[in-house]
Amino acid sequence: MISTDVLIIGAGAAGLMAAATAGYRGKKVIVVDMGKKPGRKILISGGGRCNFTNENATPENYLCSNPHFVKSALSRYGSQSFIELVERHGVEYHHKTLGQLFCDNSAQDIVDVLMTECDWAGVEVHLRSEVSSITKNEQGFLVSTTNQQYQCNSLIIASGGLTMPKLGASPIGYKIAEQFGLKVLPTTAALVPFTLHDFDKERFDGLSGISIPTEVTSENGVTFKENILFTHRGLSGPAILQISSFWQAGQAVTLNLLPEQSITSLMEEWRESSPKKSLKNMLATLLPKSFIEAMVSKNEITDKAINQLSKEEITQISKYLHTWIIKPNGTEGYRTAEVTLGGVDTDELSSKTFEAKKVPNLYFIGEVIDVTGWLGGYNFAFCWAAGVACGLAV
CATH class of the missing domain: 2.40.30.10 (Translation factors)
Structure with missing residues (x-):
């Protein structure tokens, strides 16, 4: 068994951002993901160029049952903050219409930024690790995967939605929410x-x-x-x-x-x-x-x-x-949809930390929750903001 301060399920945009943020605060952080490589949806986004944010992102660009939920995270980590991060890493990018920003080279540049940040922050990323069970105990959570058992103080669910099942999308995040008594709103394919x-x-x-x-x-x-x-x-x-x-x-x-x-x-x-x-x-x-x-x-x-x-x-x-x-x-359904509409009800979560109100030290971020951005980099913008907010709270 491995003990860690923070365990994150999902090595996507929100999960890796939260991991690096928490790691820089001195937390021991492990990310587990069932895939062969991190950031799989990042890699295919924007035609392989990754529309990694939108300069004009505001709360009005998001669908959520609680329209105020996204305000806190976006106000604390706006698109300019992420642009400065990719610039520090030397990523070359270009502007398109309506505030969209794309990598000049490839989406791999964004995954490299995130993995480099995680490396610098001392984060471990364990791939090909499928979660089989989660139980809450006095120390926090006991998480079993196909390869290992983890004991963690804080657990972050960043497992994504149901879009693009060929990339390994699964309903695990919704099942975890329901296991702990959190409401999950009906889901459907969006940006499709x-x-x-x-x-x-x-x-x-x-x-x-x-x-x-x-x-x-x-x-x-x-x-x-x-x-x-x-x-x-x-x-x-x-x-x-x-x-x-x-x-x-x-x-x-x-x-x-x-x-x-x-x-x-x-x-x-x-x-x-x-x-x-x-x-x-x-x-x-x-x-x-x-x-x-x-x-x-x-x-x-x-x-x-x-x-x-x-x-x-x-x-x-x-x-x-x-x-x-x-x-x-x-x-066309989840097969070609860019995002999942619906998910974990945001009324169950703190808008400042993304912690479940009913379950201390359990967090949900990214596409798994009921926040859906417009097309054009808005979903990534929210993932970065949510990852930072959560990473600062665990």
Whole structure:
């Protein structure tokens, strides 16, 4: 049996951040993870470049049953603090739209930063260690894994959610919470592509790979303005991933395919400048030609000369392009989702330390809890903040 001050289950973003923070405070820290290597989700994030934070991260960018829960951690360790950490390690990065920061080289740079910090802080990381049981005793917690038994004073659960099961995602964190009497909210895949009904798949056959700048709105009025992407199975792209966190089965989403323009005003201009040109050709100057041709072939957009269009037809075209309604069949699920919505109820935890209110010295951080950020580095930003807050408290 190995005794330690702090045992952390999960060698991901939040777990490694908490480990290094606690280690620097002189705590003996061990991290156990069932995987072959640390930071597996970090490595595949951002297309392998890791969108490691967002400069604009605020509490408004998170979904949580208690919207105030994220404020404390984010206020104490904001995105600039993590940017300074990667700069100290010489990681080269670049800015993208909407405050996103990506590694120039690869996501491995971020894992290297975290593992170097853990090494400097004296943290041990034990891989290929699957947790089999946890019991509370007078000294703290007795944790059994496939390889070893650990006695710890403080136990941090940073085991992640259910996304990407191929990387070893499991419900262990939720089971531990329930074992100790903590409420776990229903979970679902978030930041995930939509699948479509067969008739819509047929409509969009041949459009896979086409991207359109769009404004997407959910039934509850949440709007994101970014690209959508047609896929073989449905719709993806940043705007779709964002809105998926606010979508529920059976609901529709509304797409404005020309958010920056008024098709009615353009028609008036075209009547003057290009009256004999076809609507199809003029719309193809605004939207991908293959998309317009597909909609014409399905008789969803008429193909007449501009000067032959009636007022009713112009109104219909405007409505179609500005309020394009799609009812998804479902989502791609945890297989391709970036995060898990729901999880350990934050009402069970201290927002300052992430300690369970009912169980002293038991902590939950990261994706396992009911905090879900927007797409664009927000989830990592919260993991870093939660890891630091927890690491300072154990």
